[in-house]
Amino acid sequence: MFLTFSCKETTKPSLGRExxxxxxxxxxxxxxxxxxxxxxxxxxxxxxxxxxxxxxTYHLFFQYYPEGNKWGPMHWGHATSKDLIKWSxxxxxxxxxxxxxxxxxxxxxxxxxxxxxxxxxxxxVVAIFTHHDPIKEKDGRIDFEYQxxxxxxxxxxxxxxxxxxxxxxxxGIKNFRDPKVVWDEDHEQWVMxxxxxxxxxxxxxxxxxxxxxxxxxxKDLGAHGGVWECPDxxxxxxxxxxxxxxxxxxxxxxxxxxxGSATQYFIGDFDGxxxxxxxxxxxxLDLKKxxxxxxxxxxxxxxxxxxxxxxxxxxxxxxxxxxxxxxVPTETWRSSMTIPRExxxxxxxxxxxxxxxxxxxxxxxxxxxxxxxxIKFKEETVLIDSKxxxxxxxxxxxxxxxxxxxxxxxxxxxxxxxxxxxxxDNIEKHLFIDRQSSGLTNFSEAFGKQVTKAPLAKxxxxxxxxxxLDKTSIELxxxxxxxVLTEIFFPNEPFEKLTIGSTKKEAKISILNTNKLNINxx
Ligand code: FRU
Numbered sequence: 001m002f003l004t005f006s007c008k009e010t011t012k013p014s015l016g017r018e019x020x021x022x023x024x025x026x027x028x029x030x031x032x033x034x035x036x037x038x039x040x041x042x043x044x045x046x047x048x049x050x051x052x053x054x055x056x057t058y059h060l061f062f063q064y065y066p067e068g069n070k071w072g073p074m075h076w077g078h079a080t081s082k083d084l085i086k087w088s089x090x091x092x093x094x095x096x097x098x099x100x101x102x103x104x105x106x107x108x109x110x111x112x113x114x115x116x117x118x119x120x121x122x123x124x125v126v127a128i129f130t131h132h133d134p135i136k137e138k139d140g141r142i143d144f145e146y147q148x149x150x151x152x153x154x155x156x157x158x159x160x161x162x163x164x165x166x167x168x169x170x171x172g173i174k175n176f177r178d179p180k181v182v183w184d185e186d187h188e189q190w191v192m193x194x195x196x197x198x199x200x201x202x203x204x205x206x207x208x209x210x211x212x213x214x215x216x217x218x219k220d221l222g223a224h225g226g227v228w229e230c231p232d233x234x235x236x237x238x239x240x241x242x243x244x245x246x247x248x249x250x251x252x253x254x255x256x257x258x259x260g261s262a263t264q265y266f267i268g269d270f271d272g273x274x275x276x277x278x279x280x281x282x283x284x285l286d287l288k289k290x291x292x293x294x295x296x297x298x299x300x301x302x303x304x305x306x307x308x309x310x311x312x313x314x315x316x317x318x319x320x321x322x323x324x325x326x327x328v329p330t331e332t333w334r335s336s337m338t339i340p341r342e343x344x345x346x347x348x349x350x351x352x353x354x355x356x357x358x359x360x361x362x363x364x365x366x367x368x369x370x371x372x373x374x375i376k377f378k379e380e381t382v383l384i385d386s387k388x389x390x391x392x393x394x395x396x397x398x399x400x401x402x403x404x405x406x407x408x409x410x411x412x413x414x415x416x417x418x419x420x421x422x423x424x425d426n427i428e429k430h431l432f433i434d435r436q437s438s439g440l441t442n443f444s445e446a447f448g449k450q451v452t453k454a455p456l457a458k459x460x461x462x463x464x465x466x467x468x469l470d471k472t473s474i475e476l477x478x479x480x481x482x483x484v485l486t487e488i489f490f491p492n493e494p495f496e497k498l499t500i501g502s503t504k505k506e507a508k509i510s511i512l513n514t515n516k517l518n519i520n521x522x
Pocket of ligand 1: 046047063074103104130177178229230301
């Protein structure tokens with residue numbers, strides 16, 4: 001059966017039980033509410049904001065409109081977790097005020113109380129965010145975005161907005177938003193990156209209140225198919241050497257590799273004022289034009305947690321795309337977040353690159369492990385069916401061997417005739433996800449109209465892929481997350497089996513692990 005959802009059901013005459021708003025919402029909950037990816041209980045969510053870790057708790061804030069299921073006057077919603085996987089939604093943290101809506105931004109744990117907001121017992125947490133003034137915007141002015149701060153002395157439960165907001169005035173730039181702040185240990189200063197139309201602006205501060213402009217980056221570098229938004233900037237230690245590099249994540253919308261919103265990154269060095277690209281990275285950038293954190297269509301505004309005690313940065317992204325986010329067929333809530341990921345900095349033969357992998361904490365929820373070695377296939381071969389493993393709650397690690405110049409397609413399918421295809425095209429050298437027949441697609445002109453492709457530099461004789469499946473999302477981590485693809489889909493019924501096939505020659509697949517996740521977040 002084809003489902004249609006409408007939030008205006010209550011204004012229509014009742015046509016019987018099947019069409020009531022409650023019934024539609026119930027169906028939507030069962031079919032589409034993710035099992036383990038964070039969603040707000042109700043209404044609209046976009047970018048992750050203000051993430052910090054303190055006293056064993058991870059905090060996630062997010063762009064939130066509590067009055068409706070489309071984008072509206074922005075608040076900061078709030079959720080907490082002990083392990084980044086199981087989340088509890090908390091009361092709204094920041095409300096719009098006379099300076100405007102509360103747009104994206106970050107939070108830092110001010111361990112040394114540089115801001116002076118502390119009370120001597122707990123370190124203050126300082127949120128740095130954009131105030132977006134809709135009245136000035138309507139009046140046709142361009143200076144309607146500026147940066148403000150708020151602080152919490154009860155570990156993020158309640159917030160006080162700073163009396164002298166804004167702390168950074170608009171210099172006459174239309175898109176001037178999404179501050180992300182990091183402590184720069186070498187130069188004993190806070191550094192803020194801010195998206196400003198077509199570049200990243202860098203500012204420094206000693207106390208989080210007074211900010212000094214220090215440099216611009218990126219006007220002529222990377223992808224520029226849209227406005228730059230939601231940057232992040234942090235040092236990373238290389239996995240296989242002792243070098244430290246600075247990494248700039250820089251989202252943009254539109255202009256992503258497969259259309260719409262996406263996050264690119266840059267690797268370089270920072271002298272306390274300017275960010276300069278690393279030469280090996282620059283060479284790769286010259287060839288590719290842009291280097292992406294995730295080449296799927298649904299990982300946007302990915303940023304890192306502040307103050308974690310892990311060696312590597314941990315990110316989360318908004319699992320949607322501005323091309324269709326407001327139309328996806330869930331009326332009760334709209335959007336979920338990606339699985340949190342650990343970033344790694346690798347020195348490869350071509351130079352520095354970042355890989356992403358799901359955080360280790362996910363493994364605490366693994367149960368029902370199944371493995372099968374060396375299954376030969378060419379014709380479509382069943383790997384897993386939902387009687388053994390719930391495919392909407394699983395992590396599947398596969399290894400493909402004996403690969404030739406061929407196309408290897410994995411297919412999730414159901415009796416309703418929906419199929420989601422993904423895999424490795426060793427002929428044209430790319431990874432792909434094809435959601436054209438995955439179920440509901442016609443809610444937007446921009447959804448499921450083409451195959452998503454992530455180009456690869458060579459073809460592979462063997463490859464490993466980690467596949468994370470929830471009810472409406474797939475996250476693919478190719479060869480330890482060297483390439484990542486994240487996408488959402490809306491089948492008419494849950495997927496029932498996973499198969500694999502090739503076109504020309506027999507190859508082998510080993511299921512290293514199939515893990516049913518023992519979790520229900522919602
Ligand atoms: C990115 C973004 C940000 C902005 C926020 C508004 O998705 O456009 O640039 O702060 O969303 O909700």
